[in-house]
Amino acid sequence: MAVDAAPGSAARPGTCPGFTKFWAASSASDLGTYFTTVAVQVLVVVTLGRGAFGVGLVTAARWLPYLIFGLVAGIVVDRTAHRPLLVLTDLARGGLLVAVPVLALAHRLSVPTLVAFMAVFGLLSLFNDAAAQSFLPRLVPPELLTRANARLDQGGAAAQTTGPALAGGLVSLVGAPWAVLVDVLSYLVSGLLIARIPITEPPRRPITVSHVWREAAAGARWIYRHRTLRPLALSTHAWFLCWAIAGAILAPYVLRTLGIGAFGLGLFLSVAGVGGLLGASSATRLGARFGAGRVVIVARAGTGLSWALVALSGRGWVGWLLLAAGQLLLGLSMGAESANEMGYWQAVTPDDLQGRTSATRRSVNRAMLVIGAPLGGALADLVGYRPMLWAAAVGFLLVAASLSCSPFRHARVDPAPTADGG
Numbered sequence: 001m002a003v004d005a006a007p008g009s010a011a012r013p014g015t016c017p018g019f020t021k022f023w024a025a026s027s028a029s030d031l032g033t034y035f036t037t038v039a040v041q042v043l044v045v046v047t048l049g050r051g052a053f054g055v056g057l058v059t060a061a062r063w064l065p066y067l068i069f070g071l072v073a074g075i076v077v078d079r080t081a082h083r084p085l086l087v088l089t090d091l092a093r094g095g096l097l098v099a100v101p102v103l104a105l106a107h108r109l110s111v112p113t114l115v116a117f118m119a120v121f122g123l124l125s126l127f128n129d130a131a132a133q134s135f136l137p138r139l140v141p142p143e144l145l146t147r148a149n150a151r152l153d154q155g156g157a158a159a160q161t162t163g164p165a166l167a168g169g170l171v172s173l174v175g176a177p178w179a180v181l182v183d184v185l186s187y188l189v190s191g192l193l194i195a196r197i198p199i200t201e202p203p204r205r206p207i208t209v210s211h212v213w214r215e216a217a218a219g220a221r222w223i224y225r226h227r228t229l230r231p232l233a234l235s236t237h238a239w240f241l242c243w244a245i246a247g248a249i250l251a252p253y254v255l256r257t258l259g260i261g262a263f264g265l266g267l268f269l270s271v272a273g274v275g276g277l278l279g280a281s282s283a284t285r286l287g288a289r290f291g292a293g294r295v296v297i298v299a300r301a302g303t304g305l306s307w308a309l310v311a312l313s314g315r316g317w318v319g320w321l322l323l324a325a326g327q328l329l330l331g332l333s334m335g336a337e338s339a340n341e342m343g344y345w346q347a348v349t350p351d352d353l354q355g356r357t358s359a360t361r362r363s364v365n366r367a368m369l370v371i372g373a374p375l376g377g378a379l380a381d382l383v384g385y386r387p388m389l390w391a392a393a394v395g396f397l398l399v400a401a402s403l404s405c406s407p408f409r410h411a412r413v414d415p416a417p418t419a420d421g422g
Contacts, residue, residue, distance in 0.1 A: 013148040016140045018197035025193035026132070027155030029090070032186025034163030036097065038269070039176040040118075041251040042262045044111065047176060051256075052385065054111050056248035056377025059369065061115040065123035066366030073126050074219055074359025081201045082135040087191045089128035094187030096121055097180050104177035129362065134354035137346050138199060146287055146343030146413050153280035153338045157331065160273025168266020176262075219356025222349065228293070229348065231406035232341070233361050235399050239300060240365040242395035244372025245380075245388060246307050253385040258315055258323070271324045272331035279335020291412035292340035297404045299340075302333030304396030311389035340413075347413045 013019045044054045077085065099117060103109045140148045170179045224230050254260050254268065279299075286295045309326030313319045349357050380388040403409070 013140050013144050013151050016144070016148075018199055019139050019148060019151075021193045021197045022136070022139060023151055023155055025090075025190040026152050027159055028186045028193070029190040030156040031159035031163045032183035034160060034266075034269070035167040035170065035182040035186075036180045038164055038167035038262065038266050039100075039171055039179040040114065041265070042171050042255075043109065043114065043176045045252050045255050046262070048109070048111055050111055052248050052252045052377035052380040053374060054377070055251055056244075056373035056375070057111060058114050058118055059244070059248055059373040060371075061118040062122045062125075063366035063369040063373075064119055065126045066363050067370050069123065069126060070130075070359045070363025070366065071219070071356075072359075073130050074356035077127065077130040077134055077359065078354070078356055080131075082131045082138065083194060083197060083199060083201065085127060085131045086135065087195045089124045089131070090187045090191035090194065093121060093124045093128070094184045094191070096124065097184045097187070100180045101177040104175070109177065126359075126362075130359045133342070133346070133358045134351075137351060137354060138201065139197075142347045143413075145346045146292070146339055147284050149342045149346075150280050150283040150339035153283065153335055154277060157273050157276030157278075157280050157335055160276055160331070161270050162273070164266035164269030164273065165263070166266070168261075168263035168269075171262045171266075219353055219360045222353050223357055223360055226348075228406075228408045228411045229345070231403060231408045232296075232344075232411075233364070235300075235403040235406075235408075236341075236361065237364050237368055238399045238402075239303075239396065240368035241372045242392045242399065244369040245376030245395070246310075246392035248373045248377040249380045249385050249388055249392075250310070252380075253310075253389065254323070257385055258313065258319065260320075268323055268327050272327040272334075275328040275331025275333075276335035277331070279332040279337075280339060281335075283336045283339040286336055287340040287343070287413065291410065292344045293409045293411035295340045296337050296411075297400055297409060299333040299337035300403065301397060301400035302329055303337075304393050304400060306330035306333060307389055307393035307396060311386055311393060343413050344411055 013023075040058060041055060044050050044058055048054065096117070100109075103113060103117075136148060136152075137145065167179055167182075170182070222229070223233050251265065254265050255262075260268070283295070306326045306329035309322050309329065313323035313326065345357070345361075346354065376388060376392070
């Protein structure tokens with residue numbers, strides 16, 4: 001059940017009970033995530049001496065549970081109180097991350113070990129992600145969803161402006177395995193904050209095996225028979241395939257081809273955070289003026305251009321400027337897109353389908369990551385990092401072009417008026 005804003009107040013998510021704690025929890029978790037992201041990439045490329053294929057394998061393991069258990073997770077989330085599930089999975093992920101420095105001390109870290117570790121971590125994240133996306137519409141009314149998602153994206157982007165650089169510095173100072181302990185703390189903070197959110201959730205409904213596939217099918221039908229959600233979903237699946245390829249290549253490309261160390265990698269990722277903060281800050285206004293559909297399409301084209309700039313980068317200050325420009329544009333594009341896309345999804349989907357539809361699209365999206373990351377990494381090791389970066393850039397542009405030809409280009413969510421325009 002959604003919670004209305006305080007009577008007589010300006011239409012802002014912060015006036016909804018519990019949203020501020022949810023935002024703080026999300027921001028804390030986002031900050032910690034960058035420490036693990038940078039640390040794991042450095043572990044694979046530098047410590048273990050693997051290339052893009054190794055990065056791709058570890059990435060695929062992180063998302064494999066979304067492919068295998070995604071639909072079931074959506075049904076569980078729809079029939080379970082969200083707040084306890086969010087708290088439990090936050091604390092469990094924090095406890096699991098402690099294993100990384102322990103394994104390092106025991107000299108047991110390897111790519112197979114990281115693959116197994118990330119698979120368990122991904123399973124916990126699957127339930128947390130599905131619950132978080134379904135929890136937000138219970139905290140704020142539909143007309144504030146785009147603005148609420150923009151606030152969450154701003155917190156995430158602010159974390160990205162500092163997180164990767166701090167993570168790179170900490171990795172260089174104490175080593176990659178120990179840097180993940182910051183993420184342990186972030187999950188503890190997140191879990192405790194969410195536990196304090198005041199909300200009365202709908203009563204739990206029993207889960208029966210006979211209903212699992214029927215309910216999963218209902219979520220899939222809602223997406224793939226919907227006039228505007230269907231093209232958005234199909235386009236997003238292709239987007240994730242391109243992202244998997246580019247993401248598997250970026251770290252080894254920066255660390256090896258460009259000769260930039262862990263701290264430099266973190267700095268360039270932080271530039272994307274600056275762009276993400278700017279994009280998220282303007283997302284609500286852009287969506288209100290141009291419509292969510294047009295903003296998403298233009299942002300996806302911007303993502304393609306950003307990876308083209310990365311492919312053009314090289315050693316020396318000119319190449320580094322191109323890399324920084326690409327990361328800045330990437331952040332701008334994703335920051336402007338995310339709130340408009342998620343706000344539209346949540347606004348047009350009934351509450352009792354939120355978990356299932358979220359899990360369905362996430363399952364297929366993560367299937368693209370599971371396929372694309374190792375495949376893209378293997379091809380990059382074979383034909384070169386730069387050609388595959390160009391392939392990913394072209395793919396993003398084709399995704400944007402196809403979506404622009406669909407009814408989704410007219411999609412919009414009309415936000416409630418606000419005094420501050422944000």
